[in-house]
Amino acid sequence: MASLDDLKKRIASVKSTQKITKAMKMVAAAKLRRAQESAEKGRPYSEKMNNVILNLSNGISDKENAPKLLSGTGQEKTHLCVVMTSDRGLCGGFNSNIIKKAKSYFAKILDEGKELKIITVGSKGNDQLKRVYGDKIIENISFKESKNANYFDADKVGKMVIEKFEAGEFDVCTIFYNQFKNVITQIPQAQQIIPLNNEAEENSSEESYEFEPDEDEILSNLLPKNISTQIFKAMLENSASEQGSRMSAMDNATRNAGEMVDKLTIEYNRSRQAAITKELIEIISGAESL
Amino acid sequence: MSEEFKVEIVNPEKSFLVKDDVSEVVVPAFEGEMGILKDHISIISFLKPGIIKILSKSGDENYYVEDGIVEFKNNNLSILTSTIFNLADMDKSKQQGLLKQAEEEANKTDINDQSKYLADQKVEVLKTLN
Numbered sequence: 001m002a003s004l005d006d007l008k009k010r011i012a013s014v015k016s017t018q019k020i021t022k023a024m025k026m027v028a029a030a031k032l033r034r035a036q037e038s039a040e041k042g043r044p045y046s047e048k049m050n051n052v053i054l055n056l057s058n059g060i061s062d063k064e065n066a067p068k069l070l071s072g073t074g075q076e077k078t079h080l081c082v083v084m085t086s087d088r089g090l091c092g093g094f095n096s097n098i099i100k101k102a103k104s105y106f107a108k109i110l111d112e113g114k115e116l117k118i119i120t121v122g123s124k125g126n127d128q129l130k131r132v133y134g135d136k137i138i139e140n141i142s143f144k145e146s147k148n149a150n151y152f153d154a155d156k157v158g159k160m161v162i163e164k165f166e167a168g169e170f171d172v173c174t175i176f177y178n179q180f181k182n183v184i185t186q187i188p189q190a191q192q193i194i195p196l197n198n199e200a201e202e203n204s205s206e207e208s209y210e211f212e213p214d215e216d217e218i219l220s221n222l223l224p225k226n227i228s229t230q231i232f233k234a235m236l237e238n239s240a241s242e243q244g245s246r247m248s249a250m251d252n253a254t255r256n257a258g259e260m261v262d263k264l265t266i267e268y269n270r271s272r273q274a275a276i277t278k279e280l281i282e283i284i285s286g287a288e289s290l
Numbered sequence: 291m292s293e294e295f296k297v298e299i300v301n302p303e304k305s306f307l308v309k310d311d312v313s314e315v316v317v318p319a320f321e322g323e324m325g326i327l328k329d330h331i332s333i334i335s336f337l338k339p340g341i342i343k344i345l346s347k348s349g350d351e352n353y354y355v356e357d358g359i360v361e362f363k364n365n366n367l368s369i370l371t372s373t374i375f376n377l378a379d380m381d382k383s384k385q386q387g388l389l390k391q392a393e394e395e396a397n398k399t400d401i402n403d404q405s406k407y408l409a410d411q412k413v414e415v416l417k418t419l420n
Contacts (some may be wrong), residue, residue: 041304048368049299052361053333151302151372208365212321212335221336222359225372230300 004275007268011261016255024090025250032183038148039180039236046233049226053196054240056219067216069162069223072195073171078115080170080194082161084177084234085125086242087144094178094186094247095124100236101188102176103187103194106133117170121157121235149235151228156176158228165194177234184248186241193230196223293330296364297344299353301374309346315367316343317360318415332363337371339392339412352377354388354419356412380419389416 001012017146056071073180083102085095109116119139126140141158143153154274160172173194178186296310316325318340326333337358344351359372382414392412395401401409 038303042302044298044305045300045370046372047363049359052359052370055361056334098332154302154370208332210333212319212324212330212333218334218359225359229302253348 001273002267004268004271007264007271011268013263014257014260018254018261020278021250021253021257025247025254028091028243028247028250032240033147035236035240035243036180039240042236047107048227048265049222049229053219053222055228056215056222057196057209067166067220067223069194069227070219072198073168076114076170076171078117078120078170079109080117080121080161080173082157082173082175082177082231083125083129083180084231084238085128086123086238087118087123087142087159089124091099091242091246091247092252095122095128095209096257097188098176098178098188099125099128101190102129103132103173105176106136119157119161119245141178149232149239151232154232154235155228158224158231161194162224162226175231175234177238180237180240180244183244189234189237191230191234196226219223232280293328293368294346297367297369298370299342301371301372305369306374309344311348312344312346312367314343314345316341316345317359317369318355319341322412326360326362326367330362334359334361336360337369338408339415341377341415342369342374354380354415357408366375377419382390385416385419389413 062072083098083104085098091096105117106118106210116133118129118133118137119135120129121141121143123140123142123144124144125135130137141157143149146153157253165173166169172192174190174192176188176190179189181187292318293313294311297307297312297315297350298305299307299328314325314327316323317335318324318337320338321335324335325349325372337355337360339356340354341351341361342355344353354377355369355371356374358374361368377389381404392409394407396409396413398409
């Protein structure tokens, strides 16, 4: 059995860990509120953008000459996967959930004999993926310097993706991120952004629009913007998810530390009592033998 | 009958401006300035660098935009843009900063004609603000 002194030290150390996790939980809670707010504020933009594109693609007359970003290159040989993770750890299953989702997708693609290219956003994803898929990672981006997700960063990623698409480096692009549902639940998502998945809501509006300049030109200008917008949306969802996940992970850690302190305290009290009893017995039996 | 309609400007970060007592909006559309009044036909167009003028009873407002998309439908005008500044908040230093950035962009040699044209537009518009 551990000595009284050891137990005392352990209790002190668990308590200080608890203090740290508690502080982290509180910080995450404050950040979560902000991240959630900006995720909500960002929604109208991407929704409107989607609407406009939907209206446009419904209105387009000849589908065969539609921009490649919309209709794809006509083949599915090379897949590009953009895996978006956080730059910091200690956020529960946040990163590993995305990685798990991404890995199962990678396995599927490789099984089908297709080529795979990976872009990682966020250093944690890169750390976990480079062990197995190191040779597949073509780019690693991290925005450690920027405090909050901002459109400028998303635009950079978007532009890079488009550049590679135009250079014919891949046919299909999918982004992986965590969708924020609530503090406890974040759903890892795989969203295909090139070619655009038209989940045909044909009924959206029968109204005809006037276009200036013509549809094709608007579409070819709009689609690259939409890529950045989708990536930005993913970044916002991700940062809200990260904070939510961290908050619940730290909450759990704080609770576990509390339980551990309780257990150790009981053990400490018991062994202290045992030592006292032992001493008493020794004294009494010593007195009796006289 | 009122002659007013609703305008909404959103940028990626947030809903920038919502106004529902607007009588006229002038936007710098790609093929020239375009004034939009109530009951305009449904239209989608995109913007080049310029000034958005919003005229309403509560006063006129001017915004500088660098790009964006306008959609008008059922007397709802939505403007999606990634860069927008209220001219009322624009001071000299900010304007000079933007101007410098735009000039640098315009002087690049490795850009294509369209981005060159857009950058030139930016410079032009920003200069007129003086």
